Every structure is written in structure tokens, then in C-alpha cells.
Amino acid sequence: MVSPDSALAGSRIYPTTFKRSPVSLVLVVKLPPCVRSRIPVCGNGALVWCCIFSRRFRVPSALVLNTTYEPISVVSARRAVVLVLNEKASIVAAGSDCMHSERRTIEIPSVVRLVKYVKVPHHRKAPPTRRAILARDKHTCQYCSAPAESIDHVLPRSRGGANDWDNVVAACRRCNVRKADRLPHEIGLHLSRPPKPPWRFGWVYASAGPSVDPHWLQYLGVSA
Known part of the structure; x- marks a missing residue:
């Protein structure tokens, strides 16, 4: 392949x-x-x-x-x-x-x-990098909706949390420092929505960032 x-x-x-x-x-x-x-x-x-x-x-x-x-x-x-x-x-x-x-x-x-066809895997999964997580969450803190510049593990790594799409969210610096190695409910924080893997072409945002060229949208199945 x-x-x-x-x-x-x-x-x-x-x-x-x-x-x-x-x-x-x-x-x-x-x-x-x-x-x-x-x-x-x-x-x-x-x-x-x-x-x-x-x-x-x-x-x-x-x-x-x-x-x-x-x-x-x-x-x-x-x-x-x-x-x-x-x-x-x-x-x-x-x-x-x-x-x-x-x-x-x-x-x-x-x-x-x-010009020539290339055979590629049908299910390409982007790694949950900082850039990809921020792109998925639109650079918005998932705890307070402020602009986010960092990411946070909902279940902290120190407590067995995995580094995957279902456990990592965008977070502002204030919420990140406040939460530290605790669970959100332990300090009164609540996620605005549950984290989940991006859709089929989420890897594009991981590669190019949150603002992609409008010419790309029709090929990604996204309305302009």
C-alpha cells in the first residue's frame, strides 16, 4: 500500500x-x-x-x-x-x-x-496533537468558553488518563492551572460538550490549523 x-x-x-x-x-x-x-x-x-x-x-x-x-x-x-x-x-x-x-x-x-491514482488507507486518524485539539475545539476553552491557548486531560495523566481524543480538550490557562491534576467536578468545572474524535477529514485541520482555505470546503464535505 x-x-x-x-x-x-x-x-x-x-x-x-x-x-x-x-x-x-x-x-x-x-x-x-x-x-x-x-x-x-x-x-x-x-x-x-x-x-x-x-x-x-x-x-x-x-x-x-x-x-x-x-x-x-x-x-x-x-x-x-x-x-x-x-x-x-x-x-x-x-x-x-x-x-x-x-x-x-x-x-x-x-x-x-x-495525475495518477494513489491507494491510501480509508480510515486515516489524526493524532491528538495540541494543534489538532485546539482546531477541533475552535480555540475555545471547554470549561469557561474563553479563548484557549493550551490543552487539558480531563482525566489527568497522573490518574491514569489517556492521551486520546476522548480525554483531551482545549483549555484556557486559568482553567488549566486551576484544575491541575483533579477531575473537573472536583473543583466545580463542567465541560461544555463531551470530547470526541474529529470527523473523517479532521486530519486536515490538524495539518493546516483552524482556518482552512475556502476552496477546500467542498472537498471536505463542509458548507462554505
Whole structure:
């Protein structure tokens, strides 16, 4: 069985780098000969792109779809561009930013679709990392509804609690310190809702954070 990461690993044969300047990011892509012959490149076989990103140079992420349009991975926009240039994927949706070379402009992909089908496990379970828990609970404390910046084990680890989706919640620092290694009811705290594993594509939020690109929603089964 082939994993999404191993399926995308082929692009690493042609390394890429970002060079940051005060006004732009430059992507240098080493292309395979079969692609290089059809695209204007520099003398050393590298394709140099000047990337003008908005939002203080935030490098975005891209959703990778299988040929069946099923989400299988989240990669950096740089990786997505390399997949497109190496003809391993095609652009399905793009944002407002572009990458420019002397003779060509390419949109920064937000969603790409693989050219060849990749067999992946049907049930992919995201680990309950801090980022994933905060994303699931929308960065809201599950005890007092204040903004949350930490996570808490409902049944403390010191008392046998497991580090899984059913026992970890987002919590503000105040509630976390107050609760310490006690149970919520022992200090008068109550959960706003029982913790549970995220839905099928919860791993996307674990990878990209709570605010995903609106272009992704139709492929995640979420209404815009």
C-alpha cells in the first residue's frame, strides 16, 4: 500500500529552495529533462520564479486530491507548485497570488489533483496533537468558553488518563492551572460538550490549523 507522502516524494528528486528578500520570495525549481524541454529555464536548468505573497509573506498550504477528488494530504504551496511543474498534479483551485518568471506566470495552488491514482488507507486518524485539539475545539476553552491557548486531560495523566481524543480538550490557562491534576467536578468545572474524535477529514485541520482555505470546503464535505 502506498502512502500519500511516499507518492509525493518523487518531487524531491528535483530540489527546490525559497530565497527571501524584502519584497519577494524566489522559488528555484530543478526540473526533469522531459519537462525542462517545454518550459523556458535558466542556463543551469533551473526555473526561477519570483513569488509575491500577501499577508506578510505567509506561505500558504495546498490541499492534495487523489484522482477521485478525495483529499489525501496537505502540503506547502511550494510543494504543490513543484508537483504541478513536474506534471505530477494539476491545479484545481488557486488563490489571488501568483509566481512570476521572465516568460511565464503561474497561480499559487490552493487545491491540486494528482495525475495518477494513489491507494491510501480509508480510515486515516489524526493524532491528538495540541494543534489538532485546539482546531477541533475552535480555540475555545471547554470549561469557561474563553479563548484557549493550551490543552487539558480531563482525566489527568497522573490518574491514569489517556492521551486520546476522548480525554483531551482545549483549555484556557486559568482553567488549566486551576484544575491541575483533579477531575473537573472536583473543583466545580463542567465541560461544555463531551470530547470526541474529529470527523473523517479532521486530519486536515490538524495539518493546516483552524482556518482552512475556502476552496477546500467542498472537498471536505463542509458548507462554505
